[in-house]
Amino acid sequence: MIILHVDSSITAENSVTRSIGEAAIARLRTLHPDAEVRRRDLASDPLGHVTLGDLGDASIAEEFLSADVIVVGAPMYNFSIPSNLKAWMDRLAIAGITFRYSDKGAEGLAGGRKLIIASARGGFYGSDTRQAWLDHQETYLRGFFEFLGVTDIAFVRAEGIAMGPDARAKALEDAKTQAAAIAA
Numbered sequence: 001m002i003i004l005h006v007d008s009s010i011t012a013e014n015s016v017t018r019s020i021g022e023a024a025i026a027r028l029r030t031l032h033p034d035a036e037v038r039r040r041d042l043a044s045d046p047l048g049h050v051t052l053g054d055l056g057d058a059s060i061a062e063e064f065l066s067a068d069v070i071v072v073g074a075p076m077y078n079f080s081i082p083s084n085l086k087a088w089m090d091r092l093a094i095a096g097i098t099f100r101y102s103d104k105g106a107e108g109l110a111g112g113r114k115l116i117i118a119s120a121r122g123g124f125y126g127s128d129t130r131q132a133w134l135d136h137q138e139t140y141l142r143g144f145f146e147f148l149g150v151t152d153i154a155f156v157r158a159e160g161i162a163m164g165p166d167a168r169a170k171a172l173e174d175a176k177t178q179a180a181a182i183a184a
């Protein structure tokens with residue numbers, strides 16, 4: 001088994017998503033002791049905005065497709081995702097490799113793998129909140145990866161990170177409990 005571990009938070013050792021992602025990786029290592037974990041840190045090693053020259057390069061998509069499980073640390077930045085994570089995703093969606101258009105419409109080609117998203121946000125965006133419509137982070141990630149055919153998507157989430165130290169600690173603790181319960 002190959003696990004790809006991707007991070008995008010800029011806050012290094014203070015990062016909630018990095019901490020949750022580590023907990024998910026620890027759980028996966030327990031479940032799959034022989035797994036190989038490959039690492040991509042988009043904050044310390046950014047890819048840069050996608051350019052015309054990048055369009056012929058499938059190496060990032062191939063790295064993604066080589067993995068059976070992908071763990072992505074994805075904080076909410078300005079109601080969406082960090083631009084370094086978007087730059088990675090811009091290199092994943094390649095017609096003929098991760099999706100294709102046929103007479104039936106768009107078809108994802110990247111199914112058969114599991115995606116675990118380590119999510120954190122300062123506020124609350126659940127369906128029972130007034131801000132729910134501003135969640136262009138988790139909704140975007142789900143829509144994008146489902147477009148590529150990845151339907152096995154689990155969110156491990158810490159919300160209310162900006163609501164004070166107690167709320168932050170509890171959210172992180174809850175998320176680590178969720179990570180420890182990852183089934184496969």
Ligand SMILES: Cc1cc2nc3c(=O)[nH]c(=O)nc-3n(C[C@H](O)[C@H](O)[C@H](O)COP(=O)(O)O)c2cc1C
Binds near residue numbers: 016075124161
């Ligand atoms: C540049 C930036 C933009 C942010 N934008 C939002 C936002 O729009 N909504 C929100 O609830 N929290 C926002 N936050 C708070 C983060 O989502 C929160 O602190 C989260 O824990 C960040 O992930 P990290 O701890 O892994 O870095 C933002 C934080 C940063 C640094």
